[in-house]
Amino acid sequence: MNPKKILTIALIASVGIFFAINAKKQMNKIENNYETVKGDPLKARIYTLDNGLKVYLTSYADAPRVQTNIAVRAGSKNDPADATGLAHYLEHMLFKGTDVFGSLDYKKEAPLLEKIEALYEEYRSYEMNDTKNRDRIWAQIDSISGEAAKYAIANEYDKMVTGLGAKGTNAYTSFEQTVYINDIPSNQMEKWLKLEAERFRFPVFRLFHTELEAVYEEKNRGLDSDGSKLFETLFDGLFPNHQYGQQTTIGTIEHLKNPSLTEIRKYFNKYYVPNNMAICMSGDFDYDETIRLIDKYWGGFERKDDPTFEVIKETPIPKPVIREVYGPEAENLYIGFRFDGASTNDALMLTMVDMVLSNSAAGLIDLNLNQAQKLIGGGSFPYVLKDYSIHGFYGSPKQGQSLEQVKDLLLSQIEEVKKGNFEDWLVDAIISDLKLNQIKKLESNSGRANEFVEAFTLGMSWEDHQNEMAELEKITKQDIIDFVNAKYTDNYVVTYKRNGEDKSVMKVTKPAITPVSVNREDQSEFLVNLLAEKTKDIEPVFLNFARDIQKSNVGDVPLIYKKNTENERFKLNYILDMGKDHDKRLALAVDYLEFLGTADMTPSDKAKEFYKLGCELSVSCSANKIEVTLSGLSNNFTQSVQLFETILANAVADEQALVELKAIKLKERADAKLNRQTILRSAMGNYARYGTNSSFMNILSEQELNNITSTELVDLIHNLTTYKHRILYYGPETISKISLGLNKLHTNKSNLKEIPAKKEFIELAMDKPMVYVVDYDMKQAEVMMLSKGNKLNMKEYPQISFHNEYFGGGMSSIVFQEMRESKALAYSVYSTYTLPQDTTTSHYLMSYIGTQADKLAEAMKGMTELLDVMPEAASNMSNAKEAIEQQIRTERLTKSRVLSEYERVQKLGVDYDYRKDLYDAVQKFDMTTLKDFHNSHISKGNRVVMVLGSKKALDVEVLKKYGEIKYLTLEDVFGY
Numbered sequence: 001m002n003p004k005k006i007l008t009i010a011l012i013a014s015v016g017i018f019f020a021i022n023a024k025k026q027m028n029k030i031e032n033n034y035e036t037v038k039g040d041p042l043k044a045r046i047y048t049l050d051n052g053l054k055v056y057l058t059s060y061a062d063a064p065r066v067q068t069n070i071a072v073r074a075g076s077k078n079d080p081a082d083a084t085g086l087a088h089y090l091e092h093m094l095f096k097g098t099d100v101f102g103s104l105d106y107k108k109e110a111p112l113l114e115k116i117e118a119l120y121e122e123y124r125s126y127e128m129n130d131t132k133n134r135d136r137i138w139a140q141i142d143s144i145s146g147e148a149a150k151y152a153i154a155n156e157y158d159k160m161v162t163g164l165g166a167k168g169t170n171a172y173t174s175f176e177q178t179v180y181i182n183d184i185p186s187n188q189m190e191k192w193l194k195l196e197a198e199r200f201r202f203p204v205f206r207l208f209h210t211e212l213e214a215v216y217e218e219k220n221r222g223l224d225s226d227g228s229k230l231f232e233t234l235f236d237g238l239f240p241n242h243q244y245g246q247q248t249t250i251g252t253i254e255h256l257k258n259p260s261l262t263e264i265r266k267y268f269n270k271y272y273v274p275n276n277m278a279i280c281m282s283g284d285f286d287y288d289e290t291i292r293l294i295d296k297y298w299g300g301f302e303r304k305d306d307p308t309f310e311v312i313k314e315t316p317i318p319k320p321v322i323r324e325v326y327g328p329e330a331e332n333l334y335i336g337f338r339f340d341g342a343s344t345n346d347a348l349m350l351t352m353v354d355m356v357l358s359n360s361a362a363g364l365i366d367l368n369l370n371q372a373q374k375l376i377g378g379g380s381f382p383y384v385l386k387d388y389s390i391h392g393f394y395g396s397p398k399q400g401q402s403l404e405q406v407k408d409l410l411l412s413q414i415e416e417v418k419k420g421n422f423e424d425w426l427v428d429a430i431i432s433d434l435k436l437n438q439i440k441k442l443e444s445n446s447g448r449a450n451e452f453v454e455a456f457t458l459g460m461s462w463e464d465h466q467n468e469m470a471e472l473e474k475i476t477k478q479d480i481i482d483f484v485n486a487k488y489t490d491n492y493v494v495t496y497k498r499n500g501e502d503k504s505v506m507k508v509t510k511p512a513i514t515p516v517s518v519n520r521e522d523q524s525e526f527l528v529n530l531l532a533e534k535t536k537d538i539e540p541v542f543l544n545f546a547r548d549i550q551k552s553n554v555g556d557v558p559l560i561y562k563k564n565t566e567n568e569r570f571k572l573n574y575i576l577d578m579g580k581d582h583d584k585r586l587a588l589a590v591d592y593l594e595f596l597g598t599a600d601m602t603p604s605d606k607a608k609e610f611y612k613l614g615c616e617l618s619v620s621c622s623a624n625k626i627e628v629t630l631s632g633l634s635n636n637f638t639q640s641v642q643l644f645e646t647i648l649a650n651a652v653a654d655e656q657a658l659v660e661l662k663a664i665k666l667k668e669r670a671d672a673k674l675n676r677q678t679i680l681r682s683a684m685g686n687y688a689r690y691g692t693n694s695s696f697m698n699i700l701s702e703q704e705l706n707n708i709t710s711t712e713l714v715d716l717i718h719n720l721t722t723y724k725h726r727i728l729y730y731g732p733e734t735i736s737k738i739s740l741g742l743n744k745l746h747t748n749k750s751n752l753k754e755i756p757a758k759k760e761f762i763e764l765a766m767d768k769p770m771v772y773v774v775d776y777d778m779k780q781a782e783v784m785m786l787s788k789g790n791k792l793n794m795k796e797y798p799q800i801s802f803h804n805e806y807f808g809g810g811m812s813s814i815v816f817q818e819m820r821e822s823k824a825l826a827y828s829v830y831s832t833y834t835l836p837q838d839t840t841t842s843h844y845l846m847s848y849i850g851t852q853a854d855k856l857a858e859a860m861k862g863m864t865e866l867l868d869v870m871p872e873a874a875s876n877m878s879n880a881k882e883a884i885e886q887q888i889r890t891e892r893l894t895k896s897r898v899l900s901e902y903e904r905v906q907k908l909g910v911d912y913d914y915r916k917d918l919y920d921a922v923q924k925f926d927m928t929t930l931k932d933f934h935n936s937h938i939s940k941g942n943r944v945v946m947v948l949g950s951k952k953a954l955d956v957e958v959l960k961k962y963g964e965i966k967y968l969t970l971e972d973v974f975g976y
Contacts, residue, residue, distance in 0.1 A: 052275025056452035063892035066283030067445035074271035077243035085251015109151035124258035149516035165886020217827030226327035237493035280452035330671035362611035373660035555749025570731030653710035697975035769963030781949035789843035
């Protein structure tokens with residue numbers, strides 16, 4: 001053979017080998033090894049590192065930020081049976097640091113922590129009634145914990161993520177997952193990955209006994225929540241054997257009182273392994289660069305045995321199981337049916353059955369019960385878990401109605417499904433609705449990341465998860481009828497929440513805890529180095545309303561427009577600066593509209609038509625504003641607007657509907673007086689600010705309500721848009737097309753009436769310290785401290801934001817560190833200087849404490865000391881400045897939020913994006929800025945204290961120290 005040919009063949013062969021080897025190398029690179037699913041709207045890439053770590057990525061450049069969810073496929077069902085609540089304890093401890101951060105000197109700290117761990121094992125070896133030995137051991141734990149705390153630096157993790165510009169830092173534990181959440185600037189990706197890898201490498205369980213107290217508080221809050229007790233009781237009935245019903249996330253009181261650091265470490269070593277974890281991210285990033293960084297920092301984690309879980313099989317429920325819980329809140333109920341878990345036919349069918357029954361618009365419960373006003377707030381929900389699923393139903397009774405009657409009404413709608421008494425078009429409309437809801441979910445990074453978490457924790461492949469919609473589309477009406485007939489019998493659990501004292505509830509009593517040092521000024525070398533690493537700055541983008549919105553007119557009505565460039569969804573708002581403070585009847589009229597049709601259309605038909613169009617309609621009335629919101633797919637815009645305009649102009653009275661509505665309103669008012677949050681934050685809060693003459697109390701009296709006629713209300717409805725109003729549009733169509741269309745569709749667009757005068761309410765002077773007490777049957781006490789400032793002053797907005805970030809905001813704030821981390825005085829605690837919503841309202845200092853009644857004296861003293869004298873911490877101050885700057889640099893106000901922000905600034909008396917004022921000012925701020933603001937706005941002034949708790953458990957002598965005590969009745973603070 002010709003030597004040249006031989007050489008040529010050899011060269012070709014070698015080149016081929018080179019490319020084959022190179023191709024293999026390329027394929028072995030992590031960035032080239034991922035799974036995708038055809039047609040996936042997220043365009044997600046799913047990677048698996050060599051150690052088994054799953055990584056889910058979807059790029060979404062709405063803002064230069066990234067939602068990060070680190071999911072562990074283990075939750076309360078994986079707790080040891082004799083140590084429930086352990087997964088939740090561990091979640092809390094993952095915020096305490098490692099051997100390289102969170103400590104001044106780990107070599108000196110470690111031996112003390114080992115002693116503490118051993119003491120807890122000894123402590124739990126004694127019976128609960130052996131108080132002598134348990135108290136002796138606890139005293140040692142408390143003492144050595146104090147010594148160990150001298151080496152601890154509290155909240156270093158929170159300081160670091162805050163310094164990176166993170167938002168929404170949190171975590172949660174559920175039945176089968178524990179998830180750690182952050183929303184970070186995209187330019188801080190590598191720092192965040194380095195921090196999280198270190199966080200999960202070797203967590204150190206320091207400051208445990210103060211965190212233990214925080215968990216006790218969380219348990220007590222659950223014991224005070226009738227809703228939590230009702231839900232737990234439902235699961236206990238549905239799962240008499242499986243951990244879903246037998247192991248609550250918080251754990252039992254006995255197990256909480258006998259914690260084991262040794263067991264927590266075992267749990268961590270078993271379940272917090274890369275092959276049982278996933279990093280789920282959505283945001284503005286490059287796929288290849290991101291997965292390389294993840295592999296760099298997480299690829300070295302050692303793969304361990306795959307955790308296993310033995311599913312406890314439940315036997316069929318042969319007959320109804322009836323349970324009851326008692327408490328002071330309004331009566332209601334849950335009904336539950338049990339089904340197979342994720343990735344089964346049951347789970348798919350459950351979705352469709354639930355939507356036939358309750359889709360918030362045209363389901364059988366929506367129409368036959370809620371629209372017909374046969375009960376209050378009926379509905380249903382599917383809850384799909386890995387091992388089993390449930391179909392839950394809920395409802396509240398009208399006045400004079402029993403819970404048993406509510407149960408029968410809800411069950412009757414299941415019988416309607418069995419008979420096929422729902423229209424053929426509903427199944428297709430449900431699919432359209434589900435697809436629209438999916439579009440909404442994918443409009444946020446958190447919604448996208450949560451899709452990944454769900455697939456991972458349920459053990460579903462991404463392909464199967466994405467194909468669920470296609471499977472749902474195959475389900476027919478007959479399939480639904482057959483499924484319900486086969487699966488829904490007397491195999492349910494019903495739990496009744498009745499009014500009365502819950503004599504079974506035991507409080508988790510307060511252990512003796514000596515306040516510990518938090519070493520606020522100290523910093524670990526890891527923190528200093530991490531925050532010092534340089535990153536390329538992202539320049540902030542501020543709204544320019546002249547550029548970011550467009551304006552036109554619909555007749556004499558202003559049209560404010562923002563284009564949707566992402567999808568085909570539209571949102572239309574009619575806004576009137578008129579509410580119940582202009583006419584008390586308006587709130588009732590707006591509610592009445594829901595139950596009205598026209599001469600040619602029944603109320604039920606109206607709801608069906610909107611659902612067929614894939615359009616949601618809501619009408620709300622507040623003190624100063626009525627807002628109509630229509631949203632849906634753009635191809636049905638004209639029909640949707642036309643339908644609403646027809647109803648608004650031609651609504652006809654329904655006398656029976658008004659009779660029922662009046663009765664329901666009176667029942668809702670009575671129920672509000674049983675709700676803790678409404679009592680404290682709305683009723684007591686308004687009483688403290690306004691006394692008995694407030695917008696909150698400006699409602700129709702019972703006599704006025706009973707005397708009002710349908711003619712009055714229908715007249716108000718017909719005339720709503722005859723007053724001056726404006727229209728906001730966010731959607732894909734051009735402003736000219738929308739203006740032209742609305743000129744044809746909008747009924748009232750010229751000769752508009754002026755908005756009538758509103759009733760004014762004068763804020764009280766708060767010129768002397770007062771303590772308002774409302775008696776409520778609860779284990780905890782909730783305290784709100786208020787101090788009045790001046791009327792809205794936007795010039796002080798930068799100082800207010802800076803002080804709030806430093807002093808009383810998140811987990812790295814001064815208030816949180818002192819009250820929870822150091823002194824263990826409250827589970828929930830914060831302090832903020834408010835920014836009013838309009839120019840007529842004052843700023844207020846608002847400080848909240850949720851604590852046990854027997855810690856009230858210490859908690860109030862601790863908060864008061866902080867308010868009187870602000871602790872100074874240079875590192876916290878620097879952190880607060882950096883957090884504000886990073887958040888503003890990477891925050892983007894986009895989509896329909898541009899319109900809502902425009903609306904908001906008008907009320908504040910400015911016409912620009914006022915975040916720029918904060919951004920320009922914050923880097924010039926220093927400790928003097930904080931001190932001056934605190935001394936002039938926080939420490940000065942009289943404070944009004946509101947206390948909600950059991951009167952017999954409150955120490956009157958303690959309360960007297962804070963002002964004149966005035967015991968208030970519910971009638972005093974509600975006005976009825």
